[in-house]
Amino acid sequence: MPLPLKIVLGIVALLFAAWAVLYITKGRFLKGPFERIATSNLERKVEVGGDFQLYFAPINIKFLAEKISIANPQWASEKHFFKADLVEARIATFSLLTPDERINWLRIVKGNADLEWSADGDRNTWTFGDPRQRGKPLDLPTIRRALVAGTRLRYAHPQLQFHADVGIDTVRARDTKFENDIRFSGSGGIRGRPFTVSGGLLSPNETVAGGENQLALQAQAGPTRIEVSGTLPGATEIEGADLRMQARGPNLSLLFDFLGVAIPDTRQYRINSHLTKSGDEWRFTHLRGRFGDSDLAGRLTISMPQDRLHLNADLASKVVDILDIGPFIGYNPQKLDAQGASGAVEVVGGRPRILPDAPLRVEALKRFDANVKYSIARVRAESFPISNIAMALKLDRSLLTLSPLTFDLAGGFLSSDIEINARGEPVRTAYDIRLSPTPMGRLLAGWGVEQSGTSGVLKARVQLTGLGNSVRKSLANSNGRIAIIIPAGTMWTRNTELSELDVGTFVQKMFEKKLKKPVSINCGLVAFTVRNGVAAADPILIDTAKNVVLGNGAISFRDERIDLAVRADSKKFSLFSGQSPIGVGGYFAEPKIDPISGELLARAGAGLGLATIASPLAGILAFVDIGDAKAASCGPVLSGARAVAQRTKKGKARDDVGTGKASVS
Known part of the structure; x- marks a missing residue:
């Protein structure tokens, strides 16, 4: 027998002997x-x-x-x-x-x-x-x-x-x-x-x-329930499993707490999806469901690259109710369910408050990263015609960006980039929101303004930076600028006449059935400089064919107080013109318009005194607008320049606009 064969047989014999000893x-x-x-x-x-x-x-x-x-x-x-x-x-x-x-x-x-x-x-x-x-x-x-x-x-x-x-x-x-x-x-x-x-x-x-x-x-x-059913290859083998998952509850954020992941609150939801595991990924596919009165579909993948939790999602909704957007920015979903839109308002210290104050879950954000795309075809809202929302969210080690966040609004287009940096204390938020030229008639239609006769448009930009772990806190100490620009267009005569309280001309045109005759707008700018949470008018200036609308005052993101005064100076002689500021006050949640200002009441008293002492004609003189308003140079207005750069049509510096300070003149 050859030696190699003997060696092989010897090894086999030894293995068999060892096997036999072990077996016996x-x-x-x-x-x-x-x-x-x-x-x-x-x-x-x-x-x-x-x-x-x-x-x-x-x-x-x-x-x-x-x-x-x-x-x-x-x-x-x-x-x-x-x-x-x-x-x-x-x-x-x-x-x-x-x-x-x-x-x-x-x-x-x-x-x-x-x-x-x-x-x-x-x-x-x-x-x-x-x-x-x-x-x-x-x-x-x-x-x-x-x-x-x-x-x-x-x-x-x-x-x-x-x-x-x-x-x-x-x-x-x-x-x-x-x-x-x-x-x-x-x-x-x-x-x-x-x-x-x-x-x-x-x-x-x-x-x-x-x-x-x-x-x-x-x-x-x-109240949160999860049901999983399907097939596993083995008792402990999840790889390639064919599973179905159903989840329902009052708030999706409670469900994601199981992963240690922070997502925005939602109203009540129910979700169905396929579920499988591939490598280090848990894949939720064919996802379908509803949250509140809105639909949701798409896919979600949860993985652990480099031992760090990562969420990747591509989601879409056909119709989202405006109330269902509220929890995304910090409103209480239970209050919205119970009270509707009024659930966004809270009374603190006897004052109404509407800016959301839900804190960002900073510690949870440290534990995971995310890339999420979300689109909404249409928002169901009474006042705002919003559609085609597209959002790209990225979370990279506590740096959260919403860029871009875009949607169509009343024939215009709003785009924004928002960055929330939670890598240090305090949280720093930068807002950059831009509105392309948007028809005013369509934009204000939800508040009873008809589109007929209004061809004016507006465009806007908001750039603010603030510190704090909620929307309200970040705005309460924010700095930056807000500017709304109104290029040339037309507006109903009724709107401009009421703004200057020109009772004589308003009544005259009403009887002449010319109430809907358009009035030309040359240009307009409603702008605020924001310092430490207080937005001071800088400037409010709207130039029309008949008058110049001017405004002073401020709005405060600290306590949500509004303290503005707007007046319209006529370019033409007019009887019965109030020629006095209209007060816009109250709070964001409860704004108030007061057309009977102290100045107007004083002038009415003076007119009554003159009528008593002299003649009825003297009483009218207190309400005569001599028509000396200075037309605006539209170049600085349309560029959104600050008050100091505004000029009259003759090139002279204006001394009748807000200077960006918080006091009301």
């Missing part, structure tokens, strides 16, 4: 070496208090250990990572030579497993070896079949304020289609809110030898 003795003599080698490799104390078996049967590895325990690292809250009265398994031998380890059959009796992260989030109990090394994601071997009795699984993540305690048992199914079910149920808590979970793994008879498992899972945290 069941490998019980390996108990001590197993404990020593496992303890050394895991750097954890491993003990077997009862029977021990380790052998080939015939090819797969048979493992059995009674009273087995694996210690936890010293920082953990529990003494043991794992312990059980009995662990019995059939392990695919050749799978140990590959990264995809496979357990064909597993039995656990009265087991307890402790899966826990350290308080600093750097270590966990299932990463073995050097106790100082960074914790790795949980990677279970593929388990084809399992029988579990009286076993509990504990999971805790202090940084996420999350913990769960789940009991697992194998029960005989009533439905003859299944051999047995692995049922689980338990409870836990997330950020102080308790939840319950239950479900089962259902193994069909025809595929028990390495086949598919039917998963049914239900979880509930208060």
Whole structure:
């Protein structure tokens, strides 16, 4: 016999002898070496208090250990990572030579497993070896079949304020289609809110030898409910799973709290989607549902590149109700549900307040990144004709940008770039909002202004920067500029006549049935300089064919107070002209217009005195506008220049416009 063949036969004989010894003795003599080698490799104390078996049967590895325990690292809250009265398994031998380890059959009796992260989030109990090394994601071997009795699984993540305690048992199914079910149920808590979970793994008879498992899972945290059902390739194998998920509750942000992810609040919702896992990605596809009175569709992917949670989404809505946008910017969804639009108003210290004050969840933003695209075909709103909203949101290590955020508005186009920098304290927000030329008739139609006879347009820009973790706080100390520019156009005579309280001309034209005769607008600018949350008129100046509208005063983002005075000086002689400021006061939530100013009342009193002492004609003189208003040079107006740069048509500096200071003249 050739020597090589003898060597091969010798090796085979030795292997057979070793196999036979292990099979006959069941490998019980390996108990001590197993404990020593496992303890050394895991750097954890491993003990077997009862029977021990380790052998080939015939090819797969048979493992059995009674009273087995694996210690936890010293920082953990529990003494043991794992312990059980009995662990019995059939392990695919050749799978140990590959990264995809496979357990064909597993039995656990009265087991307890402790899966826990350290308080600093750097270590966990299932990463073995050097106790100082960074914790790795949980990677279970593929388990084809399992029988579990009286076993509990504990999971805790202090940084996420999350913990769960789940009991697992194998029960005989009533439905003859299944051999047995692995049922689980338990409870836990997330950020102080308790939840319950239950479900089962259902193994069909025809595929028990390495086949598919039917998963049914239900979880509930208060009114938030999640149901997952579908097929798993193996009992612990999620890769390539074909699942369906249903979720419903009062607020989507509560659902994402399970991931430690902060999203804007929403009104009540219900969502359905397909769910599968591919690599390190959880993919939610064919997503369909509603939030409030709005629809939602698209896809969402959750992944962990470089051990950091990342959300990638492409979402769309056909119709969104204006109330459903409110929670996105910080309004209370429950109040909106109960009170409608009035739920956006709060009374603080006896004063109405409408700017949203919901704080940005800065700590949650530190834990994940995101890229989200969201489009809305139409917004259902009574006053604003908004459509074709397109938003690109990016979150990169606490730097949140909404750029671009665009939509069509009343025949115009609004584009904006918003940056919220939460990388430091305090949060810094920069707003840059631009409105392209927009027809005033269409824009104001929701407030009862007819479009006929109004051909004027307006364009606008808002540039503000403020500090604070809410919309209200960032605006309350913001600095920047607000400018609304009105190029040449026409407007109803009624609108301009009322603005100057020109009673004589207004009544005259009303009787002549010329109320809708257009009045030409040469140019206009309504602008404010914002300093530390107070926006002072800089300037308010509208030049028409008949008059010049001027304004002074300020609005405050600090307490939402309005304190403006607007007057219209006629370019032509007119009787019965009030020629006095119209007061615009109150608060953002409750603005008030007061056409009977103190100056107007004083002039009315003077007129009454003159009429009593002299003659009725003298009383009229108090209401005569001699028509000396100075026409505006439209160049500085149309460029949005500050008050100091405004000029009359003769090129002289104006001394009748607001200077950008907060006082009312």
